[in-house]
Amino acid sequence: MDQAYVKIDSVSKVFDTFSGDRVVAIKEISFDIRPGEFISILGPSGCGKSTLLRIIAGLLKPTGGNVSVGGSPVDGPIKGIGFVFQKAVLFDWYKVLANILAPVELAGLRKRDYVDKAYELIRLVKLEGFEDKYPKELSGGMQQRVAIARALIMDPEILFMDEPFGALDALTRDQLNLELLKIWSEKRKTILFVTHNIPEAVLLGDRVVVFSERPGTIKAIIPIDLPRPRTVEVKKDKKFGELEVELYKLIAGAHESEIEESKRKGRD
Numbered sequence: 001m002d003q004a005y006v007k008i009d010s011v012s013k014v015f016d017t018f019s020g021d022r023v024v025a026i027k028e029i030s031f032d033i034r035p036g037e038f039i040s041i042l043g044p045s046g047c048g049k050s051t052l053l054r055i056i057a058g059l060l061k062p063t064g065g066n067v068s069v070g071g072s073p074v075d076g077p078i079k080g081i082g083f084v085f086q087k088a089v090l091f092d093w094y095k096v097l098a099n100i101l102a103p104v105e106l107a108g109l110r111k112r113d114y115v116d117k118a119y120e121l122i123r124l125v126k127l128e129g130f131e132d133k134y135p136k137e138l139s140g141g142m143q144q145r146v147a148i149a150r151a152l153i154m155d156p157e158i159l160f161m162d163e164p165f166g167a168l169d170a171l172t173r174d175q176l177n178l179e180l181l182k183i184w185s186e187k188r189k190t191i192l193f194v195t196h197n198i199p200e201a202v203l204l205g206d207r208v209v210v211f212s213e214r215p216g217t218i219k220a221i222i223p224i225d226l227p228r229p230r231t232v233e234v235k236k237d238k239k240f241g242e243l244e245v246e247l248y249k250l251i252a253g254a255h256e257s258e259i260e261e262s263k264r265k266g267r268d
């Protein structure tokens, strides 16, 4: 790929645990990401998805391989990223507006320079009228909207989303998926989106990177050539169903091989 923005080259991570065990979290992961691309990362829990995200963001050092972003090698926390986790982790004692401005405050910049931006984001994530509410007054979905706005306030080039909608009910998840697509088409950030929900991975992604069971390796990279902009209508597309089945098979295949492996071990 000639237009790589993020280059992930043979990245591995082994954790040495306190009990003396070595956990191979991910093993020789390589792929490139184009600028503005939406990458879904799909895989069973514990296969190293969060580990890979933290390595790309420079929050964790790999034990093997290299990552570069925008042509520069990653060797410490990289600037210009936004992170959204499964739990919104907001400051309870800050209202919505102050929560969205928190990264500005932490960076030691002047909040008043970012207030217009914060209001623009409040509109974008559909929280108009809730600026003065405290997190505890908001639903889980609304708290996640605040977390998304907060992640965008410093205008990051890359947005890392680690199962951001995993704790929400199905309807709220669908709604936020569609809104995330609108935000992405407006802002054109490069997005790395971790999920273990197949329809979500297909609806959102330009490509779906499928992880194996731990140690996480890449099982397949599936291009999602469904038309954009995507609305809920895309789910009626025959292609959508075919892609879902293909991904189910890849993921189920991982489970089957695990069963085979445990049977084999049982025989030894």
Ligand SMILES: Nc1ncnc2c1ncn2[C@@H]1O[C@H](COP(=O)(O)OP(=O)(O)O)[C@@H](O)[C@H]1O
Pocket (backbone or CB within 6 Å): 015, 016, 017, 023, 024, 025, 043, 044, 045, 046, 047, 048, 049, 050, 051, 052, 214
């Ligand atoms: N700091 C750590 N020390 C030891 N083991 C870890 C650490 N972080 C993650 N792991 C292990 O690495 C594996 C991958 O974890 P993780 O990246 O969180 O998986 P996922 O996000 O796909 O659920 C798991 O087995 C996890 O227990």
Ligand SMILES: [Mg+2]
Pocket (backbone or CB within 6 Å): 049, 050, 051, 162
């Ligand atoms: Mg994780």
